[in-house]
Amino acid sequence: MALHFDLIAAGVLAPGIGSIGQLIERAATSQRLDSPIDGTASHGASGRGDRFIGTMPGRTGAQASEAFLAPSSTALPANERRRASAVVRLALACAEQALAFRPDLAACVRLVFASDEGVGDVSHQMLDALANDRPLSPLVFANSVHNAPSGYFSIAHHNRRPSISLSSGAQSFAGGLLCAAAEAEATGEPVLFVSYDSPLPMPLRSLLSISQPSASAWLIVAPDSMPPDPVMASFGVELIDLDVRDGGARIDVTPLQRPIDHRPHWLPATWTSNSSALGIAALGLLAEASGTRDFSLGRQAVRLSRLQNAS
Amino acid sequence: MLGVDAYSTLHAAGPDNAASWRAMQGGSSGLKPNDLPWCDLPCWIGEVPELREPTPAGMLDDQDWLALLAGWDCRQHRLAWLALARNGFDQAVKASIRAHGAHRVGVIVGSTTSGIRSTEQAYRKHVARGRWPDRFDWRRTHSLESLGRFAARVLGCTGPTITLSTACSSSAKVFLLAQRWIDVGLIDVAVVGGVDSLCESSLRGFASLDLLSPQACQPFDEARAGISIGEAAGFVLLGREKRATALMGGGEASDAWHMSTPHPDGRGATQAMRAALDDAGLGAAQIGYVNAHGTATRANDRSEAAAMRCVFGAQGVAVSSTKGVTGHTLGAAGVTEAIVAIQTLEHQALPPSTGTSSVDDSLELDLLTCTRSASTEFVMSNSFGFGGSNCSLIFGRVS
Numbered sequence: 001m002a003l004h005f006d007l008i009a010a011g012v013l014a015p016g017i018g019s020i021g022q023l024i025e026r027a028a029t030s031q032r033l034d035s036p037i038d039g040t041a042s043h044g045a046s047g048r049g050d051r052f053i054g055t056m057p058g059r060t061g062a063q064a065s066e067a068f069l070a071p072s073s074t075a076l077p078a079n080e081r082r083r084a085s086a087v088v089r090l091a092l093a094c095a096e097q098a099l100a101f102r103p104d105l106a107a108c109v110r111l112v113f114a115s116d117e118g119v120g121d122v123s124h125q126m127l128d129a130l131a132n133d134r135p136l137s138p139l140v141f142a143n144s145v146h147n148a149p150s151g152y153f154s155i156a157h158h159n160r161r162p163s164i165s166l167s168s169g170a171q172s173f174a175g176g177l178l179c180a181a182a183e184a185e186a187t188g189e190p191v192l193f194v195s196y197d198s199p200l201p202m203p204l205r206s207l208l209s210i211s212q213p214s215a216s217a218w219l220i221v222a223p224d225s226m227p228p229d230p231v232m233a234s235f236g237v238e239l240i241d242l243d244v245r246d247g248g249a250r251i252d253v254t255p256l257q258r259p260i261d262h263r264p265h266w267l268p269a270t271w272t273s274n275s276s277a278l279g280i281a282a283l284g285l286l287a288e289a290s291g292t293r294d295f296s297l298g299r300q301a302v303r304l305s306r307l308q309n310a311s
Numbered sequence: 312m313l314g315v316d317a318y319s320t321l322h323a324a325g326p327d328n329a330a331s332w333r334a335m336q337g338g339s340s341g342l343k344p345n346d347l348p349w350c351d352l353p354c355w356i357g358e359v360p361e362l363r364e365p366t367p368a369g370m371l372d373d374q375d376w377l378a379l380l381a382g383w384d385c386r387q388h389r390l391a392w393l394a395l396a397r398n399g400f401d402q403a404v405k406a407s408i409r410a411h412g413a414h415r416v417g418v419i420v421g422s423t424t425s426g427i428r429s430t431e432q433a434y435r436k437h438v439a440r441g442r443w444p445d446r447f448d449w450r451r452t453h454s455l456e457s458l459g460r461f462a463a464r465v466l467g468c469t470g471p472t473i474t475l476s477t478a479c480s481s482s483a484k485v486f487l488l489a490q491r492w493i494d495v496g497l498i499d500v501a502v503v504g505g506v507d508s509l510c511e512s513s514l515r516g517f518a519s520l521d522l523l524s525p526q527a528c529q530p531f532d533e534a535r536a537g538i539s540i541g542e543a544a545g546f547v548l549l550g551r552e553k554r555a556t557a558l559m560g561g562g563e564a565s566d567a568w569h570m571s572t573p574h575p576d577g578r579g580a581t582q583a584m585r586a587a588l589d590d591a592g593l594g595a596a597q598i599g600y601v602n603a604h605g606t607a608t609r610a611n612d613r614s615e616a617a618a619m620r621c622v623f624g625a626q627g628v629a630v631s632s633t634k635g636v637t638g639h640t641l642g643a644a645g646v647t648e649a650i651v652a653i654q655t656l657e658h659q660a661l662p663p664s665t666g667t668s669s670v671d672d673s674l675e676l677d678l679l680t681c682t683r684s685a686s687t688e689f690v691m692s693n694s695f696g697f698g699g700s701n702c703s704l705i706f707g708r709v710s
Contacts, residue, residue: 001496083570117454127427130511131434141516142571142697145423146455146476151698154567160579162563163700164484166473169456175473178497179488186491203437207449239471239497241414298460299469300414 003181003237004223004307008190010232011097011217012280013070013090014271019097020286026266027284070094070213075106075156083139084152085122086213087115087198091149092156094215095194099157102219109192109219110183111163113150114176116275117208118167119143120200149196161189172275173216173282174295174302180220181237188225193218195279209273216279233286233306240294240301260294260301313490314554315547315706316500317403320650321394322543322637323357328398332654334636335662336682342527342539342638342666350511352518355527357541357638358509361393362386382448385426386542387508388461394506394544395465403548404466407500417470417498418463419488420546421481421505423642425474426452428510458506462546470498476642478696479604480563481505482545483645486704487561489549504546507642513540520571522608528639530605530632530664531612531678533671538606541638545646547653556656559593559689559707562586566699573611577618579701580604580693584622587691587703595623598705599687600661602648604695605632606639607666615695616674631679635666645694649704652692656708660684 012023070093072081084092091113099106117123122143129136145151147165154163164183168175173195180193196215200208223234263272264281271277278295285291285306292305318328324341325331334341342355395401408416430453436444451457459474475481475488482505489501507513517523517538524537549558564586566579573580588595601623604615619630633651634640640647655661661683670678688708695701 003495003497080570116456123427126512126516127430127434130431130515131438136515136519138516138519138571141512141519144512144516145478145697147478147696147698147700148570150477151565151570151700154565154699155569158567160565160567160582162487163477163565164475164488165477166475167455168473169450169454169460172456175456175471178471179473182492182495182497185495203443207443241469298463298472300471 001239003185005181005184005220005235006223006231007218007220007233007235008229008231009098009101009219010283011094012215012283013094013097014214014280015212017280020283023280023283024287027264027287030266073156076152080152080155085119085143085148087118087121087196088149088152090198090213090215091194091196092153094196094217095153095192098192098217098219105190105219106157107159108161109159109190110161110187111150111153111159112176112180112183112191112193113165114167114172114195116167116169116172116197117200118196118198119146119148120204121198124201124204168297170275171295171297173278174297177304178237178239178297178302180218184220184222188222190219190221193220195276197274197276212270212274214271214274214276214280216276216283236305236307238303240303242299242301261296262293313493313549313558314552315556315558315653316407316550316554317400317548318546318650318653319394319398319400320545320647321359321390321397322640322647323359323541324636332658335633335651336660338663338665340527340636340665347509350514352514352523353525354523355539356509357539359390359542362389382451383461385429385452387424387426387428387458387506390508390542390544391458391461391506392465394546395462400546401466404468404502407548407550408467411499413467413469415470415499416468416502417489417492418459418468418472418502419485420459420462420503421475421485421642421645422455422458422507423476423478423481424507424510424513425455425458427512428508429453431511462502466502468502477700478698479641479644480694480696480700480702481642481645483649483694483702483704484563486558486649487563490558493551500548500550502546502548503646505643505646506544507640508542509540513641524607527666528607528634529666529668530607530634531671531674531676532607532667533669535607535609535612537608538639541640543637543640543643543647545643545650547646547649553709555709556653557707557709559705560587560590561702561704562590564701566701568699571697573614573695574699575614577614579699580615580618580695581621583701583703584618584691584693587705591705593689593705596626597689598628598691599685600655600690601628601630602652602690602692603630603632604693605634607634611695612674616676620675627677629661629677629679629683631662631664633662633665635664645702648694649692652690652706655690656687656706659687
C-alpha cells in the first residue's frame with residue numbers, strides 16, 4: 001500500500017532557515033546552522049527558479065540563537081491579530097510562505113495541522129493561573145485549544161474547508177504527514193499540511209525541551225488531480241510495519257534504508273525535541289534527485305520517498 | 312460506508328450501553344450540583360461516579376490495570392479503561408485483530424482535556440515545592456497523544472494511531488478520518504472514539520467566557536443560560552463488513568468566523584450538514600432524527616437552529632439534545648452522541664431533549680419533549696466546536 005502526492009509549494013520557518021531556498025542551500029551544502037551563509041547565494045544556487053523561493057527573510061549566524069518571533073499574519077483582521085499567540089503566528093507565517101505561490105488555494109485547501117505541544121505556551125499561562133488561584137483570562141482559554149492555529153488560519157483566509165488538528169506527540173510530523181497524504185489521495189483535493197513546534201516556557205520546558213520554534217508547510221495534491229501546474233517534487237508515502245507477527249512468530253520486517261528519524265547534521269542539536277524538525281529534515285529531500293526518509297509512528301514507520309521527476 | 316461492529320459508552324448517566332440508553336429514553340439526567348472538592352464553581356456537572364476519589368476499591372486491585380498502570384494513571388485513562396473494558400468492546404476488537412492483523416487496526420481518537428487534571432495537580436505542587444511530583448509522567452498523561460497510545464496499548468492494536476483535538480468536534484471527526492483511511496487502504500478496521508475528563512481548566516475556562524450555567528443546562532430552552540460540563544468516554548469499532556448499523560457518511564466545515572463564538576447564521580453548521588447529506592447520498596427529508604449539538608448557550612442554540620432551518624426547511628425534522636443527560640462532554644461529545652444516534656436506530660425510538668422545560672419558540676424547532684417510537688432509517692448527529700469546527704455524521708439502519 002503506497003500513497004502518492006505532488007508537492008506544489010512548501011514553506012519553512014525556523015531560526016536560520018527562513019525560506020525553502022535557504023533550506024535547500026543548507027541541505028545541499030550540508031552546513032551547520034551556526035555558520036553564516038552568504039545571503040546572496042541563497043537564491044538560485046540550487047538551480048531552482050525563484051518561483052519556489054520563500055518570501056520570508058531568515059536570520060543566520062549568531063542571530064539564529066536570539067529569540068525568533070514570526071511576524072503577524074497580515075491576512076488576519078486587526079482584532080484577531082492582537083489576540084493571536086506566538087504559535088499561531090508561527091504556523092500562519094509558515095503556511096503563508098507556501099501559499100505565496102498559490103494564493104488561489106488559500107481559501108479552498110483542506111487543512112492538516114500537526115504539533116506535539118503546539119499551544120504549550122498558552123497552556124502554561126492557564127495552568128499557572130489556576131495553580132496560583134488567579135482568575136483565568138477568557139482569551140487565554142480560547143487560545144489554549146490545540147486547534148487554535150488552524151482556527152485562526154481559517155479566519156485569516158476565509159477557509160471553510162475541513163480541517164484536522166492532531167498530535168502524535170514526538171512523532172507528530174510523521175502522523176501528520178501520513179494523515180495529509182491519505183487526505184489528498186482519499187479526497188482528490190489539495191491539502192495544506194503544517195507541522196510546527198513553538199518554544200515552551202519554564203517549568204513546562206523542563207518536561208519537553210523545546211526552546212526554538214520550527215515549522216514546515218507542505219501544499220500537496222494527489223497526482224493528476226490538479227490542472228497541469230509546476231510541481232516541486234513528487235513523493236510516495238508508505239506505512240512500514242516494524243514488527244508484524246503471526247501468532248508469536250515475526251513474519252515480515254521491511255529493512256529500514258537509513259537510520260530511522262534521521263536528523264541531518266545541519267539541524268541544530270537544540271531542536272532535538274522538536275518533532276517538526278523532522279519535517280524540515282524531510283524537505284531536505286528537495287536537494288536530492290531522489291531519496292527516502294523513514295519516520296517512527298508507534299509500532300510502524302512512515303516512509304517518505306522522493307520520486308524521480310519526469311521533468 | 313462503514314459497518315458499526317461494536318461500541319462502548321460511559322458517562323454520568325450511563326455506566327454501560329444499556330444503562331445509557333435507558334437514561335436517554337427516560338430523560339433521566341446524570342447532572343448534579345457541583346460538589347467537586349477541588350473546584351467550587353457554582354454550576355452543575357456530569358461526573359462519572361466511579362471516578363470520585365479516593366478511587367473505589369476494585370480498580371486498583373485489578374491486576375491487568377496494575378500491569379498497564381506504570382506512568383499512564385490519571386483520571387482520563389481510568390475513564391478510558393472503564394469504557395474499553397465494558398460492553399464486550401475489548402473482545403470485539405480482539406476478534407478484528409485476529410481477522411485482519413493488529414497492524415491493520417488503526418486507532419483514531421479525540422480529546423480536548425487529555426490528562427490535564429494531573430498536570431493541574433502537578434502545577435500546584437510545583438508552585439508549593441519548586442519541583443514536579445515524583446510520579447508525574449507528563450508524556451503518558453498530559454500529552455494529547457497519550458489517549459490514542461493508551462487505547463492502542465490496552466486493545467493490542469499496532470496500526471496507525473493519532474489523537475485529534477478540534478474542541479467539541481474532536482470525536483465526531485474521527486469517524487470520517489477512519490472512513491478515509493480505510494478507503495485508501497491504510498487500515499482495514501478502525502477503533503474511533505474520544506474521552507474528556509473533568510478538570511479545572513474546562514470548568515474555569517468556560518466560566519471565564521460566561522458560558523457556564525449556574526443550573527443544569529436547558530438546551531433550546533427560552534431560559535437557557537449556558538453549558539453544564541460532563542466527562543465521558545466512548546469508542547466505536549468500524550469496518551468494511553456489513554452490519555445492522557452503518558456510518559452512511561459525514562461532512563465537515565469551518566465557520567472561519569471567531570475562535571469562541573459560532574457564526575450567527577450557523578453557516579459552517581449548515582455547510583457541514585449539507586456535505587453530510589451529499590456524502591451519504593440522501594435528501595434532508597430522509598433524516599428521521601437529529602441529535603443536536605444543543606449545548607444550551609444562547610449563541611450555539613440560536614445559530615444551530617438557524618442552520619437546521621436552512622437545511623431542513625419548513626418541514627423540519629425531529630430533534631433533541633441529549634446534553635441534559637450527559638452534560639457537554641467536550642472532546643467526547645462527538646462519539647457519545649454518535650452512540651446515542653446508533654442506539655436510536657437499534658431501538659427504533661427517539662430520545663427527548665432532557666432539561667428543556669419551555670422550548671424557545673423563536674428557534675422554530677420540532678423539539679422532542681418525550682420519547683417517541685419511530686420507524687427510522689437514517690439519523691444525524693452534529694458537533695460544532697471552538698474555532699468554528701463543525702462535523703455532521705449520518706448513521707443508517709441496514710436491512
